[in-house]
Amino acid sequence: MKPTEVDVLIIGAGPAGSTAAALLRQQGFQLLVVEKQVFPRFVIGESLLPHSMDLLREAGLLEAIQARGFMQKFGALFLRGNQACGFDFSDQFTSGWQYAYQVPRADFDLALADAVEARGVPVLYGRQVTAVEFRDGRACAAIEQPGKAIDNVRARFVLDCSGYGRVLPRLLSLEEPTRFPTREALFTHVTHDRRPLGREEGKIWVCIHPDGAWIWIIPFSNGKTSVGVVATPEFFRHYPAEPQAQLRAALMSDPNAGARLANVQFAFPPQRISGYACAVKKLFGPQFALVGNATEFLDPIFSSGVTLALASASRAAQVLTRHLRGQPVDWQTEYSDFVMQGINTFRACVNAWYDTSLHDVFFAAHRDPDIMKQLCSVLAGYVWDRNNPCVSQLERVLPLLARIVQGRDRK
Template identity: 55%
Template sequence: MKNYKTDVLVIGAGPAGASAASLIHKAGLQCLIVEKETFPRFVIGESLLPRCMDLLDEAGMLDAVKSQNFMVKDGAVFKRGGETCTFKFSQQFTNGWPYTYQVPREQFDQVLAETVSALGVPILWQHAVNEVNFAEDGSSTSILQAPDGSEVSVSARFILDGSGYGRVLPRLLNLDEASSLPLRESYFTHVTGDKRPAGDAEGRIWICSLDDPDNAWMWIIPFSNGRTSIGVVAKPDYLARYPEDPDEKLRAIVNDNPNTRERLESASFCFPVRHIGGYSISVKRLFGKGFALMGNSTEFLDPVFSSGVTLALESANRAAKTAIRELAGESPDWQQEYVDHLMMGVDTFRTFVNAWYDDRLPTIFYSPVKPESFQNQICSVLAGYVWDQENPCVRQHARAVDAIAQACSQGSDLKG
């Protein structure tokens, strides 16, 4: 059996895997990426948050991303019937990036993979990690299936698992845990013929609330290639009210809502509607001797605030840096340096996701009495700056959201 030897085996060439590999390589360690598919490949998750720009920059990938002329996203627009709430990333609490991009993931992920490959990191395409055996010292031997069906092995000092929805190590080490969030599903496609707003507003994501007590919603994400990504996220009982055929279902949901109908009435679907369900998942632990999980192989919450790629890049950044220290003979505190840091951001988003579905956030968003200071603090969370402890909506996320929602619902005069 052919054997590769490396310091760090990175599983998956998505945003988590590619950015982690870049940092490992820059630190002078050997790194090998193993990717099950060939790129370009479709994956959902197309709206970035401004925090991604810092992380792409640190991974040495921002210039390559900028050269792609992706659609500039300078904010997010929430719509409920005739009400609109716009967040502009130039008006936020944290001193962060005022914009980011809307990215067709087949193109974005390919650029990241090409960038890390150009640095000299080898990528084994169409090789799937099927088995991993750890020795007591944390070193490992992984068995991969090559495209011709043969087996290949990789000996590594450390594994960073960025296998996303493949969840390689959580599956093999029995680390999966049920999410506390209820089951939701998504139907989505790309369209042409979307009637976009003019000027800077063209690139903003739209999150449209649907007529549903559980706050089902639709996204509209415009790309610079003329296509627009659209999708619905809802509980199964809401979706069951519409035709069974996925294309007919999404078309009927679009037509049932005034905001999506108006914008998408002449839109044509570019490919048959796809479906994904049960994507919210948690995990028992994020690291162990000789490995750490990153990105979607950790915990995935919900797509409503487009936090997935941001959390993938942040976790990759932290996991790679902590692994670099460990491989240099230091004894990093993985719980504190990796898990506690990552969960600070995840928990802030968790509060916001819960507050979206239990109506506290829509109450805040559409309140006429919300002061600008709260708008800016919330905007920084929506921009992905969920590690800025100066921001009260991060530092005390649960209390802050509760207090602002209560005051908004009572129409009290809030002070920033």
């Protein structure tokens, strides 16, 4: 059978794939999105950052999301014992969105993919890309559906938006070991948590557990709340082996999570993901680019994954539009360097979180309001705003800040 011919094959219909598809469709390209699973499907990664709103609007997808009535997230509250550090997105350095959404991803990803399909982009569900060859200036991909003959697609370009599937990093041996130690997340959705009221209701809580884990609490508008514990495998060994008992015991052993979640019921048996951090050697090749989680995934602590997925999809679509029109593009500076700027800013924060210097800054007795605004914009996802010293000089600024507050607090 003659292969289907398209301009761009997009592997995966998560946030990265749908956003890239929406933007490339606006430019009139022929696309095919291939998605391994059948939507709606559960996936973790439910707390968005305000910058994601800019990116959804640019792709013409914001209305579809706003129509779903998701919980508005006005900020984040970090808790350690009896200490609290709140960020409200109305109080930021960068002028941008003052809220984002907390989204059950089954609904969010379906809403995005439906909006893309409604614009005439074919989305093939329940099929997976199993092989890609690059020859004669074209990418030739094999698409498999269980029990059916293999379909072949020829594309001028492939965007790998396959997230944890990591299709091209695996097929092209682009994977690189990550420098992060192995951490695990154990999580579920619950009902009947004790929520704060009003503007505070939708904020994400991050509770620092006395034994070095941290816990997320992400409230949804459907009455459910996502809860998860992130720690080294060693931490979990101190709790019952059975996952439900393990998760409950870990949650209850933190004073803040324990008080909020004392009476919760689990909506489904806890799931565990281990060793999710990943990295790659490069983000592009002559006829492909990696987008979203198929690039590098650091850590869930700052809820950066979906925002980075949308930002990389947006940038990939811009550069690819010119590439396909025969205009000169420099994928290294225009795409890779841009994506890595976002990833590296969050990397500095993640490192400072786990070496606990960021805790010192967050829970200092005397916090500088200007610095807190700058950090708030980083936590809002505005990690390309180089006017923000906490973006342009973060690796230098964070240790300095930690030393200053440590000195002050000792006095």
